Amino acid sequence: MSASRVRVEPEGGGVVEVAYERRGSGEPVVLLHGIGHHWQAWEPVLSVLSASHEVVALDLPGFGASGALPDGHPHDLDAVVPLLGRVLTALGLERPHLVGNSLGGLLALELGLHGRARSVTALSPAGFWTEPERRYAYGVLAGMRLGARTLPENLVARLARSAAGRAALTGSIYARPGRRSPEAVVAETRALREATGFAPVLEAGRRPRARFTRDLPGLPVTVAWGDRDRLLLPRQGVRAKRAIPGARLVRLRGCGHVPMNDDPAVVARVVLDTVRRA
Numbered sequence: 001m002s003a004s005r006v007r008v009e010p011e012g013g014g015v016v017e018v019a020y021e022r023r024g025s026g027e028p029v030v031l032l033h034g035i036g037h038h039w040q041a042w043e044p045v046l047s048v049l050s051a052s053h054e055v056v057a058l059d060l061p062g063f064g065a066s067g068a069l070p071d072g073h074p075h076d077l078d079a080v081v082p083l084l085g086r087v088l089t090a091l092g093l094e095r096p097h098l099v100g101n102s103l104g105g106l107l108a109l110e111l112g113l114h115g116r117a118r119s120v121t122a123l124s125p126a127g128f129w130t131e132p133e134r135r136y137a138y139g140v141l142a143g144m145r146l147g148a149r150t151l152p153e154n155l156v157a158r159l160a161r162s163a164a165g166r167a168a169l170t171g172s173i174y175a176r177p178g179r180r181s182p183e184a185v186v187a188e189t190r191a192l193r194e195a196t197g198f199a200p201v202l203e204a205g206r207r208p209r210a211r212f213t214r215d216l217p218g219l220p221v222t223v224a225w226g227d228r229d230r231l232l233l234p235r236q237g238v239r240a241k242r243a244i245p246g247a248r249l250v251r252l253r254g255c256g257h258v259p260m261n262d263d264p265a266v267v268a269r270v271v272l273d274t275v276r277r278a
Contacts, residue, residue, distance in 0.1 A: 008086040011079065014070030018087050019059040024050030027118075028093050029275065031057040032084075034102030034126075034258065035201055036145065036192040038064030040184065041101065044264035049271060056091060058084075060104070062197020075200040077209060081110045088116060097275045101258060102126055102232065103201065105223075109244075112216050119220040119278040121271045124229050124257050126205065127212035128236040128243070137231050138202060140172050148193040153186070160185040175228035175256035184261075213243055220277040221247040224270050226255030226262065248274070 005017050021039050029049055031042045039057035049055045059066035061083065062075070069075060069083075084107060088096065098117040100108035105125025112120045129137065147169070151159075159165030163178035166185050170177045177185075192198070204210060221244055225237035234251070241249045250270055255262040 006087060006090045008083065008090055010069065010073055010083045010086075012070070012073060014073065015067075016061050016069060016083065017067040018061060019065035020091070021046070021057045022054070022091075024052070024054050026053040027275065028054045028056060028096035029271070030088065030093060030096045030098050031055065032098065032100035032104030032107050033057075033060065033063070034104055035141065036063065036148075036195050036198050037101075037188060037258070038191040040064075040187060041258060042260055043184070044260050045268045045271070048264065048268040052272070053097075053275070056093065056096070058087065060084075060107075060197065062201070063195045064191055068196040069200075074204070075197060076204040076207065077106075077110050081107060081114060084111060085114060085116055097121070097271075097278065099123070099271050100125065101260070106210070106212060109212055109216065109221070112219050112221070113214060117219065119222075119274050120216070121222045121224065121274045122240070123224050123252075123259055123267065124226060124232050124236075125212070125223065125240065126232065127210060128239040129211075129232065133233060133236065134205070138205075140231055141202065144172055145192060145198060148189050151189075153190065156189050157182070157186050160189075172230055173257045174261055175226060175254055175259075176262045180261050212240075215246070216244055217246060219246075220274055222250060222270060222274040223247050224250040224252050224259070224267070226252045226257060226259045228255060228262075229257045231257040248277075 033041045097119045098108035099121040101123040105122035106127040160182035167177045223240040
């Protein structure tokens with residue numbers, strides 16, 4: 001667990017404490033996880049990226065070890081993106097390279113629209129679904145959340161000891177769940193169970209504003225999609241390419257929705273290739 005925290009004030013008052021992990025030196029790269037996850041989702045690629053760059057992995061507000069947003073504070077893009085901008089400023093990161101997965105990918109693209117990125121790498125980003133695809137994804141996420149909240153932690157620990165158990169717990173997001181360590185599966189199941197931002201972020205995602213429809217001219221952008229993504233289906237990558245014509249679209253062979261664990265070497269290479277383009 002990271003002991004590093006930064007405190008920021010969202011618009012409308014209050015204070016949010018955001019947890020982060022910071023490693024390496026060089027041009028900064030910021031990593032944003034998906035809904036219900038935590039910064040440790042990036043652990044498989046952190047050592048590679050931090051060998052040549054300063055890497056900051058955030059726990060998004062309401063997830064992981066970060067605090068919840070103040071009562072009544074909206075969780076939509078118009079509120080969360082400026083808040084993340086304040087987090088970057090507080091960390092001395094004005095225009096880092098941004099890398100995001102799922103919800104984090106959508107947030108990275110939105111921060112790019114606001115001029116806060118030198119480049120963006122979006123791994124299976126949210127925001128390019130049709131309405132039926134959104135409902136399907138929400139159904140899968142709701143099932144995962146229900147399981148995380150109802151299974152006793154000692155049962156989760158027992159399941160996580162076997163490859164079959166890890167597949168039962170995380171097969172919706174990993175193509176190769178057996179590669180995830182038992183300890184990591186237990187920790188991320190706990191993170192999903194305790195995520196105070198889960199329900200309000202899903203609710204915000206029902207609104208048309210949650211769809212990404214604007215281009216990012218002049219900004220190096222890579223959209224990468226696992227060809228075994230069972231949550232946000234790979235065909236959504238084609239829509240992302242239409243919305244952002246200058247983006248590079250990459251298929252991640254043999255990878256699921258959270259590809260960093262399925263093939264960390266390929267994901268690290270995609271990120272570093274995008275960084276070099278900037």
